[in-house]
């Protein structure tokens with residue numbers, strides 16, 4: 486199963502189909518597919534919108550503590566945890582018997598430890614942060630799925646952006662927004678409020694056919710059945726698929742600090758040559774070419790600025806789109822719908838997405854020639 490933010494299920498499914506998994510089926514916040522270990526490696530390397538790739542070990546009734554313990558005891562843990570390895574268990578989802586998901590984790594941990602002690606004669610240690618084997622329990626009312634997490638750090642942590650500071654937009658959501666917008670690397674792309682550059686960098690990774698996970702490692706590299714040669718081959722194949730971009734990718738922002746961060750991150754992501762970074766106010770917007778797409782994530786007001794000033798900024802953004810972007814298509818990820826109204830343009834599509842806990846709308850604006858006249 487590949488998990489994702491809600492709203493990205495269909496683009497994630499399309500990504501899996503493109504990787505050869507025609508059978509991929511989407512559910513809420515996830516897409517399931519079949520495959521061997523090589524498929525797990527490819528999914529981790531290539532999926533742009535998945536948060537994690539999980540390998541399902543067991544699925545069944547788990548309406549009580551005893552039922553979940555029984556389900557977890559039947560997993561052949563001795564095949565997936567080697568002697569001396571550490572484990573951790575995380576649970577998510579909802580079930581009346583496990584209002585506290587930590588209790589479900591404890592039950593599965595006990596079952597795994599008991600079975601390993603009986604079969605291997607030694608018990609694994611639990612390490613809640615850096616465990617060798619990460620076990621994931623998904624609770625859905627009276628049933629549960631028990632899986633191994635093959636990714637480890639979420640796949641949004643591509644390794645090009647420093648973690649720990651304010652994280653305006655996750656890499657997987659930025660890629661999802663681009664794919665929902667129909668971006669395929671052949672259209673000139675502009676993010677005129679680029680911040681740390683996530684949208685432009687993800688666009689450059691798409692445009693150069695780069696595997697987004699190629700600069701990081703995965704938890705499955707510590708699995709007992711890990712095949713290093715197979716992963717190496719998948720990494721080499723990904724390197725060979727890279728190609729020069731065929732259309733411009735431009736990122737601009739009016740804050741010097743953002744411009745510097747954007748340049749640095751693009752370099753770290755290996756697309757420093759592809760992303761053109763400019764210090765520019767959105768009011769001075771210049772399209773990067775005919776048939777351009779504008780994809781941006783303006784300030785929400787959650788973290789930045791006072792509401793009246795922000796409404797003025799959205800009005801100016803709308804004005805810049807009308808006056809300076811005729812013929813383009815603009816996609817805005819808006820975290821505040823009231824603010825988005827100040828743009829003064831009618832959206833032709835609205836898609837609900839989640840940026841962490843914040844419910845957002847991805848709005849599409851078609852900027853026909855003469856939009857401004859029409860608006861009047």
Ligand SMILES: C[S@@+](CC[C@H](N)C(=O)[O-])C[C@H]1O[C@@H](n2cnc3c(N)ncnc32)[C@H](O)[C@@H]1O
Pocket residue numbers: 653654677678679680681682683684737738739740743765766767768782783784785798
């Ligand atoms: C929500 S952040 C964008 C975050 C970005 N998607 C990222 O991944 O880091 C909005 C950005 O808009 C920029 N901004 C605000 N007013 C602007 C203006 N008048 N012209 C250009 N950029 C502006 C801010 O500096 C900020 O970096």
